[in-house]
Amino acid sequence: MLLLENVRKSYREPDGTPLPILDIDRFAIGQGEQVVLRGQSGCGKTTLLNCIAGLTTVDSGRIEIQGRDIVGLHEVARDRFRARHLGFVFQTFNLLPAFTALENVLLGMTFTGQRTDPARAKQLLSEVGLGHRLQHKPAALSVGEQQRVAVARALVNRPVLLLADEPTANVDPGHQQQVIDLLRDSCRSEQIAMLLVTHSPEISSQFQRVEQLDQVNRTANSAAH
């Protein structure tokens, strides 16, 4: 499902010297598999997710999703691939404040190049318990509700891979489990592979496969040491 091989990524310091962020020999996720990636802040978790999503280009290496190497794709093709096959749940939800809950979910379909499906969007929002809040804007939703809208948006195109970057970091402890359960159940029912990044031991303990980023990413390992 997902395969990373010899992936390298570094940024430039202000003085021009390269700052290595990612150095991954091999990392893979199987079809429908749910994997947690744990690591400290600043060790490259978000950069890794951005590279997998094609939002950031790698310096070298291979990233294959469903057998397709996205590194070699032109940016426009990469954007279209991301729209159709990947779902992204952000730490800060990243709902657009001017759009209603329904419109935010539909926005997830807008850039696929295909027709939007309002019925699918409504169904998903109902499944996450927001069927009665379709026309509410994010400011009128609670934090937990906003995150559920974000989950619905990430799932609306039936992606093959869902990327979740600290999805409960801004959710109150009382609702964090709800969000995790929602993600796990939704991905399980649709056979969607999930890569969830967190530093929370309580969350990671619920998953069968937990990877430490400093084991996967040699740069994080050397930074830790």
Place this chain on the structure above:
Amino acid sequence: MTLWKIALLVIVGLPVAVGVAWMVWRYGKIARRNMQQRAVASSLTCLSMALGVALMVLVMVIHGVTVKQFENDAQGYHLIVGGSKGGEMQLVMSTVFHLGKPLYPIPYSYYKKFLDDGEFAPYTKVAVPYCLGDSFQAGDQQFRVVATNADLFDKISYGSHDDGTPKLYEFQAGRNMKMENFFEAVLGAAVARKTGLNIGDTFQPTHGIGPAGDKHTEFTVVGILAPTGTSNDRALFANLEGFYLLEGHALAPEEDGSAAEADAPQESHAAQEHHHEETDHAEQPQPLPEAQREVTSILVVCNNSLQPMILDQRINKGKERIAQAVAPGGVVSRLLERFIGPVRVVLLVLTVLIVVVAGISILVSIYNSMSERSHDIAVMRALGASRAAVMGIVLVESILLSVLGGTAGVLLGHAILGLAGPWVEAHAGVSLKFWQFSWQEALLIPGLVGFASLVGFLPALTAYRTDVGRSLGGG
């Protein structure tokens, strides 16, 4: 417009129009939401665009109406013949538009050359004499008194309809003056409306153009013209025979008086009897002998379209050189070109500058918002929007702001025309209506779309270059 220009317009314009329409359809909802999010800023930029466009509309329409009015005024006759001392512009302005000082008069005998067996009669279908120089004051408004004969309204048109048929003078009240009733007068429609004079009322022309002159004998209003949309709406037309009998309007008589009597226009016996009945047995004054008459100008209608040129040559290059003939249409065109045209250009440039300033305010408004929106743009990119898509969303927002403002501006401009029209018509005689359009308005909206694309380009480029990772926050 030539065929190849139309083809080029279609070949280039159609794909652009289709592309813009597709973009607006595709991203219009997102752009609209962004505008709603910044409702106050969006409204203000729309308002500034609307004001600029409204001014443009006003300049375009008023110019079009003014030009048409000027051109209309100069229709209905081929030539104006007047004194040779003075320019053709002065002749046309005083005769056609009732503005400025009339030229020095020419002898009545020169007018006779256009009649009966006169030298210019073979080329003349109708020749109508004008005597100018008197006025009528009503409150703070001054109107010109034109002394003429009944042929002006019976035999001369004041332009053509769209189908080519001549526009003939009609009376909304009363009738044309009868030449045998020396002190009859006809009013233009605007004069009657503003002065309140009606059929049977009398008025005294003032000698000279100004309120301070001597008052003449009264004339009786026998007819009020229907509106013509020309300068004749704002003039009073007095019987030429009565005009000649007014103080100061006659040349000094011949010493022995006999030649003057012999030159007096002869009336038929029937006409004399008719006079006797009309004036209720009052004594009918004698018409002024021709030797004591002058005319200020003559309106000439020729028999065909070639004869004006012949007449022009014979009069302007004749040996006597006491008169000049001008084709009013040509003079009006030069007037428009020399004065009205440049004024219009200046006004249009000013309004274009206003629109440009409004466009810059759109640019500034959207550009300043880009830093706030970089996060939203990054989110859309994360959802799969391409760089071109986010750029398109910003461009569509700029286009929508411009088009909305422009449309509001067109409506506002026409609303101003409708509201101010009656006042302008009352004071300037120019008819302005809400539904009067200038063909150039059709270019406004496409022009605004192009302009909006230009001003939206810089903010759109910022959107294009948004660093997604940085805007979403890296880790």
